[in-house]
Amino acid sequence: MTRGGRIARRYARALFSVGREAGEVRRLLEELDVLTEEILESDELRRVLFAPIHPRAERKGVLSSIGERLGLSPELRAFVALLVDENRTTLLPAIRDALQVLVDRMEGRVVAEVTSARPREAAEVERLTEALSRRVGARVTVSLKVDAETLGGVVARVGDLLLDGSVRTQLASLAGSLRRGSE
Numbered sequence: 001m002t003r004g005g006r007i008a009r010r011y012a013r014a015l016f017s018v019g020r021e022a023g024e025v026r027r028l029l030e031e032l033d034v035l036t037e038e039i040l041e042s043d044e045l046r047r048v049l050f051a052p053i054h055p056r057a058e059r060k061g062v063l064s065s066i067g068e069r070l071g072l073s074p075e076l077r078a079f080v081a082l083l084v085d086e087n088r089t090t091l092l093p094a095i096r097d098a099l100q101v102l103v104d105r106m107e108g109r110v111v112a113e114v115t116s117a118r119p120r121e122a123a124e125v126e127r128l129t130e131a132l133s134r135r136v137g138a139r140v141t142v143s144l145k146v147d148a149e150t151l152g153g154v155v156a157r158v159g160d161l162l163l164d165g166s167v168r169t170q171l172a173s174l175a176g177s178l179r180r181g182s183e
Contacts, residue, residue, distance in 0.1 A: 008094035
């Protein structure tokens with residue numbers, strides 16, 4: 001985990017706490033998502049807001065204007081002003097992602113990153129989703145990725161849990177067993 005990722009998670013937890021106290025966690029996440037996308041879609045906004053060479057007052061003014069135009073809540077406006085003060089605006093995308101994880105967890109959802117050697121049929125994905133949901137005890141949303149190096153089977157990552165049922169790993173395990181057996 002990178003240092004920036006840890007810092008982003010701390011800011012996300014702080015924003016999550018503010019949202020939970022107000023009963024508005026989902027709204028704050030949606031607002032943060034809209035703001036982040038607005039910034040990421042504009043080279044000029046990224047240049048001004050992500051580069052500390054621009055004075056804080058200028059960056060705060062730009063964010064204030066954007067916040068007003070987007071109708072952002074006072075909580076989120078104060079949060080992004082704090083990010084400017086701390087020169088952490090570059091962490092906005094990572095904070096948004098970390099906040100999404102916290103909201104999903106609060107709502108009993110987790111995302112499983114599943115890698116497969118080939119595209120999967122809808123019925124297969126549904127069975128896999130059900131099996132993963134039973135395994136982790138939460139509603140699972142599957143994010144499917146295709147990687148031919150997997151050879152066959154699937155590799156599923158749900159948070160820190162890694163379930164590797166790939167043919168590649170099974171072959172590597174078999175090769176290791178055969179090497180140990182011949183020693």
